[in-house]
Amino acid sequence: MTLSRRTLLSAPVLLAGLSPMVAEARPTASQPLVLERVFRGRLRAEGRFTSRLGGATRTLVALMNGRWDGRVLTLAEDFTYSDGERDRVTWRFTKLGEGRYAGTREDVIGTADVRNDGAALKLSYDALVKTGFGRLRVHFEDVIVARPDGSLYNTAVVTFFGIPVGDVELVIRRIR
Numbered sequence: 001m002t003l004s005r006r007t008l009l010s011a012p013v014l015l016a017g018l019s020p021m022v023a024e025a026r027p028t029a030s031q032p033l034v035l036e037r038v039f040r041g042r043l044r045a046e047g048r049f050t051s052r053l054g055g056a057t058r059t060l061v062a063l064m065n066g067r068w069d070g071r072v073l074t075l076a077e078d079f080t081y082s083d084g085e086r087d088r089v090t091w092r093f094t095k096l097g098e099g100r101y102a103g104t105r106e107d108v109i110g111t112a113d114v115r116n117d118g119a120a121l122k123l124s125y126d127a128l129v130k131t132g133f134g135r136l137r138v139h140f141e142d143v144i145v146a147r148p149d150g151s152l153y154n155t156a157v158v159t160f161f162g163i164p165v166g167d168v169e170l171v172i173r174r175i176r
Contacts, residue, residue: 033121036073039066047170120145
């Protein structure tokens with residue numbers, strides 16, 4: 001089974017302006033990631049989805065633009081896939097309290113639970129994805145951590161009825 005473009009949309013990504021990240025917003029492995037800081041502005045993600053049901057891999061590039069209004073982070077993601085397909089989705093993350101957010105997106109069922117967990121951001125949500133078998137409801141467990149070079153590393157396990165069917169890996173960098 002090959003999952004389509006929506007399977008790869010886990011990055012809030014993971015996610016205005018062309019300026020580099022300011023020092024206070026630059027994530028480090030030892031500091032908690034603050035969603036509205038690390039995903040504000042323009043970012044670029046590169047990565048892949050790998051199917052556990054046959055090993056097929058689909059690569060992608062995503063351009064992200066995040067805007068924070070003091071309560072909601074709106075993160076527009078424009079995806080280009082290795083097969084030429086393009087897609088656009090928009091996350092809306094509402095801050096619920098210190099380190100807690102509720103996220104919505106066009107294909108997410110209900111809301112995504114987003115929380116700081118030490119030096120990582122963790123997202124848990126269900127989404128409808130297009131597959132060769134039609135639309136399927138799958139579950140994502142994303143973990144986003146800061147790397148020493150200031151980039152973010154996003155991994156996700158995708159499950160279908162509790163069975164792992166794929167893995168997502170993304171490296172997200174600030175556009176300078």
